[in-house]
Amino acid sequence: MNKTQRIILAVIAAVAFALIMRGLFALGLHGLYSVMTVTFLLGLPFGVGFLTVYLCKTETIAYSAAAFFIPFIPIFIFFIITLCLKIEGMACWLMIMPIFLIMAGLGGITARHFKLKKWNKNKGFVYVVLLLPFFLAPIEKMIGAIPGTYQAYTEIDIRASKDQIWKNVTRVRAIDQKQDSAAFTRFLGFPRPIKAELDKEAVGGKRKAIFDKGLVFDEVVTAYKPLQSMTFTIHANPYDIPSTTMDKHIVVGGDFFDVLNGTYQLEQVDPHHCKLRLFSTFKLSTTFNFYAGIWASWIMKDIQQNILKVIKERSESADVPIASLHQ
Template structure:
């Protein structure tokens, strides 16, 4: 009896996992990048939707009476799929963590569809619908590729109040000395394994000046000052050269300056609140080039805000201590 149950669960979980790995392998072939890519809705939504549909479709009809079973069962093959791809370094931790909510939702939708198909009495219709959903990822992705990604520009705004004189604040804005590990409060970027800020160097104060924001793991932002008002405002362009960043630093799908994500500029503005307090604003603009910017922009903004808040709290701490 136990052996029979084990075989049932092996089928319910194992077959969807094998399908997920097969889809990932197919979409990962570089020679087919013009038609298929993991950075498409075809892969990121319809792939897990198929996995979730198979999980419930292969289950016993009696179990499908439980709505919690239908909704959460598809998560099991998804988590197992993620673990396998991480173990074999097919995908990076940061990429999967960001796509996980999207993946789980799609898998649950697929689970509901698979449950309804299983309950149908006409066997011919079942096979037709299963076949249709099985080819959807391979139909949607090429259409996305032909339409092309629509680049979008977004902003990330942050600010902090500092009780210090403007000279001390501005000194720490233009040039940021080495940031120690214990001063780093970027919890989101740390959990995603993103490089942490180390220091920023400016050759002089004024328009045309060059500034380098140096992060660990080999990431460097090359910046040029475009607008400068002493102790009031500094706007600078930002460029990250992907070829300078070691391949082990960031996942290829989220690398800054790559095909999908790039940072354009940043701006510091110092606002006087009262005789003892200033508000330091830091905002930036970045671009995304995916077919699912509606989702990717949330993560990109959170990451940029986490980086900026981390830098602002360092400036605050140092200015107030000074």
């Protein structure tokens, strides 16, 4: 068997391993396994990288760079298969891809070292690498996720009166797709904001933030100071969100991610210049909040900054009528 044939065999075996591991972890097996664990996040790609390089001819991985990058092939194939079969969503894959590629490369480097040291006659080490995640996962599940709360903070400068700005804060008229500047969340496939409705400008007021693809946030005003601040709780019923809208692992209000509340603050800087702040509190319940928190923060900030830009554009526009609000 020549080098090319061995690489093809190695890639097929690695993809098969990835699919089997993904399937078993998705089954849960009485709650012992889950794809939303550090064990899966690190163990699957490392095993893929190790198996790929282990099955290649030694001359194929003569250089460490080859051992690091060859495992990218089965990772990308696994990526395409799970997307086509709708096992995973694009957003989830884009978030975990950096870790998957790095861990697959490290698995390949480890296997190369293993082969060059002539330890490959000891098959037991291979089994340990491939099967270790199945023994570690139950331990991780016993430890459990430690929920953590985080805050996403955004602000923008607006050259308009507080009256003009506040009118666009409390109620957001329909947002045209051309006004949507949230490139990052659009790239991830998140729903885009459509409008926000408020029944009364006071504590207890009910607000609806409506996004496309059937996503609706039910909000209740918990603190209100006219032309100064508004705080509201945020609730999304994951069972009302169409399954095609968001990946189940990142759906708002689901088992792993939820947005708790939001606050607008308006500060007068000078007679013609204000600063508008929007910050939200969200909760993560995973065993890898250290990584998920980075992505969740980027997503929330992108969504918030998009809304602030819409408010700024409308408030500064000459054709926006001034609300009859008084301080």
